[in-house]
Amino acid sequence: MKRKIFWILFPLLTMVLIFSSCNMIPSNFKVETESELGPETLGRIDDINDMLDRGMEVGPETREMIESLNQTVADGIRVGFTEDMIQQIDTLLGVVEQGIGINLGLDPETNASVNRLIDTLDEAPDQWEDTVTEIIQVLETSSSNVASDIADEVSTLMDEARVNTQYVTAAVGIEFRCNVDFLGARAGETIDQFIGRSLVGRLQAIISGKEPEDDVPTPWVCQIIPDQVNLTEVGEVIVFQDAVIKITGYNYQHGNLPSAYIVDESGQTVESAALYPFLTSPYQMQLNLQGIDFSTIPERSRVVFSWPGTDVDYALSVVFPGQEVLPTEVPIAQLEISVASVDVLKGPGENYLVLGGAEMGASYTVTGKNGDSTWWQIDYDGQGGWVPDGSVTRNQLTVPVVSIPLPPPVADFVMTPTSGKAPLDVTFVNTSTGDPTPLRWEWDYGVGLPSFEKDGTHRFTSGGTYQVTLTVENDLGYGSVTKEIVVDAPEFILAPIILAPIQAYTMPTPTPAFPGGAVIFKTFTALRPPVHINTNIGTAYHDCGIVGMAALNGDIEENGFGNIIYANMTAEGESWWINANFKTHYNSEIWSFAVMCINKNYAGGYQVHRRVHVDPAVSETIDLSDLEIQSESLCGVVGMAAWSGNINEDGQGLYILKAYTAKNPSTGNWELTANFNTHGDHEEVWDVDVLCVYDNPSIFKAVRLEMIRGGDIRDSGMSSTQYACGIVGMAALYGDIQEKDAGAILLAYPFIGSNGNWFVHTDFRSQGDQEQWNIDLLCVNRSAATLDGDWAPGWPAR
Numbered sequence: 001m002k003r004k005i006f007w008i009l010f011p012l013l014t015m016v017l018i019f020s021s022c023n024m025i026p027s028n029f030k031v032e033t034e035s036e037l038g039p040e041t042l043g044r045i046d047d048i049n050d051m052l053d054r055g056m057e058v059g060p061e062t063r064e065m066i067e068s069l070n071q072t073v074a075d076g077i078r079v080g081f082t083e084d085m086i087q088q089i090d091t092l093l094g095v096v097e098q099g100i101g102i103n104l105g106l107d108p109e110t111n112a113s114v115n116r117l118i119d120t121l122d123e124a125p126d127q128w129e130d131t132v133t134e135i136i137q138v139l140e141t142s143s144s145n146v147a148s149d150i151a152d153e154v155s156t157l158m159d160e161a162r163v164n165t166q167y168v169t170a171a172v173g174i175e176f177r178c179n180v181d182f183l184g185a186r187a188g189e190t191i192d193q194f195i196g197r198s199l200v201g202r203l204q205a206i207i208s209g210k211e212p213e214d215d216v217p218t219p220w221v222c223q224i225i226p227d228q229v230n231l232t233e234v235g236e237v238i239v240f241q242d243a244v245i246k247i248t249g250y251n252y253q254h255g256n257l258p259s260a261y262i263v264d265e266s267g268q269t270v271e272s273a274a275l276y277p278f279l280t281s282p283y284q285m286q287l288n289l290q291g292i293d294f295s296t297i298p299e300r301s302r303v304v305f306s307w308p309g310t311d312v313d314y315a316l317s318v319v320f321p322g323q324e325v326l327p328t329e330v331p332i333a334q335l336e337i338s339v340a341s342v343d344v345l346k347g348p349g350e351n352y353l354v355l356g357g358a359e360m361g362a363s364y365t366v367t368g369k370n371g372d373s374t375w376w377q378i379d380y381d382g383q384g385g386w387v388p389d390g391s392v393t394r395n396q397l398t399v400p401v402v403s404i405p406l407p408p409p410v411a412d413f414v415m416t417p418t419s420g421k422a423p424l425d426v427t428f429v430n431t432s433t434g435d436p437t438p439l440r441w442e443w444d445y446g447v448g449l450p451s452f453e454k455d456g457t458h459r460f461t462s463g464g465t466y467q468v469t470l471t472v473e474n475d476l477g478y479g480s481v482t483k484e485i486v487v488d489a490p491e492f493i494l495a496p497i498i499l500a501p502i503q504a505y506t507m508p509t510p511t512p513a514f515p516g517g518a519v520i521f522k523t524f525t526a527l528r529p530p531v532h533i534n535t536n537i538g539t540a541y542h543d544c545g546i547v548g549m550a551a552l553n554g555d556i557e558e559n560g561f562g563n564i565i566y567a568n569m570t571a572e573g574e575s576w577w578i579n580a581n582f583k584t585h586y587n588s589e590i591w592s593f594a595v596m597c598i599n600k601n602y603a604g605g606y607q608v609h610r611r612v613h614v615d616p617a618v619s620e621t622i623d624l625s626d627l628e629i630q631s632e633s634l635c636g637v638v639g640m641a642a643w644s645g646n647i648n649e650d651g652q653g654l655y656i657l658k659a660y661t662a663k664n665p666s667t668g669n670w671e672l673t674a675n676f677n678t679h680g681d682h683e684e685v686w687d688v689d690v691l692c693v694y695d696n697p698s699i700f701k702a703v704r705l706e707m708i709r710g711g712d713i714r715d716s717g718m719s720s721t722q723y724a725c726g727i728v729g730m731a732a733l734y735g736d737i738q739e740k741d742a743g744a745i746l747l748a749y750p751f752i753g754s755n756g757n758w759f760v761h762t763d764f765r766s767q768g769d770q771e772q773w774n775i776d777l778l779c780v781n782r783s784a785a786t787l788d789g790d791w792a793p794g795w796p797a798r
Helices: 011-020 038-053 060-079 083-100 108-123 125-140 147-172 191-208 600-605
Strands: 004-007 030-033 220-225 232-234 237-239 244-250 259-263 278-281 284-288 302-306 313-319 334-337 341-345 354-359 363-369 375-380 383-388 392-394 413-416 419-421 424-430 440-444 456-460 464-473 478-488 519-527 531-538 542-552 565-572 575-582 590-599 606-614 621-623 633-643 655-663 670-676 685-694 700-709 713-719 723-733 746-752 757-764 772-781 785-788
Touching: 038 083, 060 083, 060 413, 083 413, 108 125, 108 191, 125 147, 125 191, 147 191, 147 244, 191 220, 354 375, 354 383, 363 383, 413 464, 413 478, 424 464, 440 456, 456 464, 519 531, 519 542, 519 575, 519 723, 531 542, 531 590, 542 565, 542 575, 542 600, 542 606, 542 723, 565 590, 565 685, 575 590, 590 600, 590 723, 590 746, 600 606, 600 685, 606 633, 606 670, 633 655, 633 670, 633 700, 633 723, 633 772, 655 685, 655 772, 670 685, 700 713, 700 757, 713 723, 713 772, 723 746, 723 757, 723 785, 746 772, 757 772
Parallel strands: 419 478, 519 785, 542 633
Antiparallel strands: 004 030, 220 244, 232 237, 244 284, 259 302, 278 284, 302 313, 334 363, 334 392, 341 354, 341 383, 363 375, 375 383, 413 424, 424 456, 440 464, 464 478, 519 590, 531 575, 542 590, 542 746, 565 575, 565 633, 606 685, 621 670, 633 685, 655 670, 655 723, 700 772, 713 757, 723 772, 746 757
């Protein structure tokens, strides 16, 4: 086996360690290895060393990862490289590469841009030349090391497509149209649409780096002329006067020619007729039926073409003299749900998000399958949904293997340190991958509350073995990974007993009045889902949340599981963004929001707790004492998300939704309640943003409005000249959700009435007896609050 000597040189780290530690880890190793690390890993190390030799600046987190990498390599030299050790080196290399800007694959931004363009190509294939040109431009301007090579591959593919277009046009003419729905082609498509659609799968393979599974290309069939075999009686024989069937497309080779045969009405092969398709060019093949006497062929027979390796057939009807000439009937592949209920997913795998649900006996058209036929793609309300093979029965008609969505994200992380003595502070660096980039993260440390940041930190205060789980999610699916950390118990030290001096108790001083402009209320209207809009309110000086909402003109999706609602604000870069969506189909809702932002200069007067987790399957109400809410506070909900539930549309329930806080009179602790009326077989889970302000009566006032009938308005009695008000808690009780047709889904917003008071308008799309609402308002004295935007009656509809 080839031996290789290489150096790991981290000069900057060396300098840092010389000044910071006497017991430092060596900064370079001369390593002789039987290539356990492999040439790819060795090359990555060389790339990192090259950049560090050029004086690349390295931050403290990257230095820490380099130190861990050096230590792992040193351990491998000493005891040999195990598989776990090689995997750890690979992960650490990825973190270091990200830290110093080495992109060994396409960077996430380039990858996302290219995949969006491929989606555009799939939707508008006739514009393939412009779209592919734009993909090449994106790749050529990318900082990724491999982007230039990929751009060259895509350029070669475009040149081939231009040649194919010219030859197909020469073979069949400029007015060419496809006449089959077959092998990815669509009946009625032009040459440009046909060529463009054929590029989608090949582009996806180039971008993902997948090698072709077979040297023989997949043939693309677009046109079969004629579309049925019309026979004529000539003397004592029955013949096909057109003589030849022509099949036009491209990628035709001798290795992918179809077999052809005649079958009777029951599908049995007619052995007396031997047929032999032949290749005339890479763009056309023919089947010569001249001289064949069809008088011995049963009526209602078919000429069948079967392509090798594609698991698909195409058949032409044989029409005898005197028979009514009918278009060739193309059988439709269908399946029926054979289990009580099944989730319809966005892709072929359990980790894809739920698109909806299907019940036993429901029938769907099958549009494709995955490579090993364990998942079937169906037409689910116009979208491509996936169901597992074990939950269906099919009519056994063949369907093609189709391009599947990008895989769900793959969760992974690196923790530093990996062990130690309590109390132990551990940093968790997210190294998850996925396209699109994961949008949501949840860290479960095995003890205490979870966190929802991209990277995590946690202090383990006592010894034990802890299972740390990271779950990541994007718009396609989710992934999770669990790793173990061992924390040693702290040494027992008997501390001396020291009597503390007696001190007088001082009553806390109330928070001073907020000055003018410390709190901003603002409205945003006519937002299309999924809402992701920049408010242009800076994150450096404000904390923001939602205090009023309206979702108009939507059609509630009642079938199956999915994310029910999210309406919250997130700090992204320098601005606060609004995010919102409701589970709808056909008509998507239109959103309007009221937001409230508090100046961070007065952070001593408030707290915001983001993404507080509630699982109604355990309890819809949780105690918030772990949040260490300041005494004498007023708390409310300023953002919500109900994930992965199955909306219950069957009759009136005790509630439709709940999202509010309340103080427990027995314990004195604040509690949070969150729930949505779902079918019992699948409870949703909630992430809620909670705002708590110091209960300073001169600035803040809490108002509870109860038993408001759905669709009604209620005067709060709070003057708009004295206060600015927002909704920070809601409960819609006793309603029957209306899942049919479009209308206003949810109204829970404040407005200023003609008498100058603050009113609330509440409603949920229900039928029969209207629901009853309870609303919590938080009002801020106008000496501290300013209003921006439209607050007149009906403002969300304008």
